[in-house]
Amino acid sequence: MSLSAHDKEIVAKTWTKIAPKAAEIGGDALGRLIVVFPQTKIYFSHFADLSPTSPQIKAHGAKVLGAIGQAVSGIDNVSASLSKLSELHAYNLRVDPVNFKLLAHTLLVTLSASLGAEFTPEVHLAWDKFLAIVATVLSEKYR
Amino acid sequence: MVHWTEEERCTISTLWDKIDTEEVGHQALTRSHLVVYPWTQRYFSTFGNLSKPAAIAGNPKVRAHGKRVIVALGDAIKNLDNVKATYAKLSELHSEKLHVDPENFRLLGEALIIVLAGQFGAAFTPAVQATWQKLLSVVISALSSKYH
Numbered sequence: 137m138s139l140s141a142h143d144k145e146i147v148a149k150t151w152t153k154i155a156p157k158a159a160e161i162g163g164d165a166l167g168r169l170i171v172v173f174p175q176t177k178i179y180f181s182h183f184a185d186l187s188p189t190s191p192q193i194k195a196h197g198a199k200v201l202g203a204i205g206q207a208v209s210g211i212d213n214v215s216a217s218l219s220k221l222s223e224l225h226a227y228n229l230r231v232d233p234v235n236f237k238l239l240a241h242t243l244l245v246t247l248s249a250s251l252g253a254e255f256t257p258e259v260h261l262a263w264d265k266f267l268a269i270v271a272t273v274l275s276e277k278y279r
Numbered sequence: 280m281v282h283w284t285e286e287e288r289c290t291i292s293t294l295w296d297k298i299d300t301e302e303v304g305h306q307a308l309t310r311s312h313l314v315v316y317p318w319t320q321r322y323f324s325t326f327g328n329l330s331k332p333a334a335i336a337g338n339p340k341v342r343a344h345g346k347r348v349i350v351a352l353g354d355a356i357k358n359l360d361n362v363k364a365t366y367a368k369l370s371e372l373h374s375e376k377l378h379v380d381p382e383n384f385r386l387l388g389e390a391l392i393i394v395l396a397g398q399f400g401a402a403f404t405p406a407v408q409a410t411w412q413k414l415l416s417v418v419i420s421a422l423s424s425k426y427h
Contacts, residue, residue, distance in 0.1 A: 171405035172412050188405045241389055245408060248397040255397055257314035257332050264315050 137265055144211050146262040151208045154250065161246050162201030163194035168242040169235075176235055200239070207270050218273050226277035233278065236271035243267065281417050283359055290410040294395070295356055303394055304345030309335045311390030319383055348387070355418050363421045370425035381423040388415040 139147070154161055167188030170177050183192040203221055210217030225231055244263060248255045313320055313335045320329045326340040335341055351369065358365040373379045392412060396403045 168405045168408055172409045241392075244393055245396045245403075248393045249400050249403055252397055252400065255393075257310040257336075260311060260393065261315045 137268065139211065139262070139265055139269065143262040143265055146259055147208055147211060147266050150247070150251070150259055150263065151205065153254070154247070155205065157250070158201040158205060159194070159198035161243075161250060162197030162199070162204075164197065164249075165239065165243040165246040166193050166197035166200060168245060169239050172242060173235075173238050176238065179229070179231055179235070204243075204270065207266075207273075211266070214269050214273050215276065218270065222274055222276050225274050233271065233275040236267075236274055240264070240267035240271060280360065281362070287410045287413065288359065290407055291356055291359070291414055294399070294407065294411065295353070297399075298349070298395075300349040300353065301342065301346040303391070303398070304347070304349035305336075305342045306345070306394045306397075307387060307391040308345035308348065309338075309341055311393055312387050313341065315390065316386055319386070322377070322379060322383070352418065355414070355421070359414075362417050363424055366418070366421035367425065370422050373422060374426040381419070381426060384419040384422050388412075388419055391415065 167190075170180070170186060170193065171188050177186050180186060180193070180196070183190060183196075185192055187193075203218065207214050207217050215222075244260065244267070247263065248260070251259070309332075313323070313329060314332045323329060323341070323344075326338060326344075328334040328338060329341075354365055355362045392408065392415070395411065396408070399407075
């Protein structure tokens with residue numbers, strides 16, 4: 137399920153809309169992840185504060201969105217754009233790939249809450265596909 | 280039996296009272312389900328024109344069905360302490376007659392959460408989302424209970 141030219145256009149357009157509040161969106165998505173799927177807290181056991189409004193969660197969410205922005209800029213070759221992150225997740229972090237799907241879901245929820253009616257079915261479709269590709273790339277080197 | 284706190288019951292009913300069943304059902308089914316997961320159209324072959332997002336959005340059978348699904352969700356909400364029994368017949372229907380793969384319940388559930396987020400914005404907090412995802416997982420479990 138690859139991205140059409142139209143999908144890529146939609147993802148890029150959405151990104152320019154949300155880029156100014158990328159940090160806030162990342163923080164919100166990660167906050168939702170740890171509340172809705174509490175088992176994901178295991179990956180953040182070194183954070184002093186594991187509430188959804190924790191400054192550490194917000195900072196980390198911002199980082200995650202930054203990486204997604206990188207993938208958007210290099211959307212024609214997400215594998216190359218996220219190559220280092222792919223290695224990090226495979227050899228160091230060893231985040232179970234199922235969690236990429238969970239975060240993709242909470243990110244779509246955040247985008248929907250943030251964009252309202254602008255988060256049309258076509259925008260939802262394009263981002264669902266794009267985040268699935270990001271998830272695949274991140275787990276590419278696991279085995 | 281599923282345990283619900285007073286807070287969870289309150290969260291569910293507060294949001295439920297604000298939901299337009301027809302509109303939310305329509306959005307969840309069309310916007311998020313038939314468009315984002317187009318292979319699910321296979322279950323709606325008698326519904327007529329589903330060729331494009333605009334066709335899906337304007338299709339009266341789709342609208343009617345979306346409403347039906349959310350009205351059924353209302354039944355679960357009225358019977359929070361006994362969703363499994365409430366859905367016994369529906370579960371049999373989906374398994375024996377409709378042959379719907381239970382994965383689709385999960386997909387529609389996710390779509391519904393996204394529609395609710397779009398409608399309620401910041402008021403759809405992580406805690407509210409968690410409660411509604413719990414509700415949907417109970418519903419999905421009940422719907423899947425009669426599958427062999």
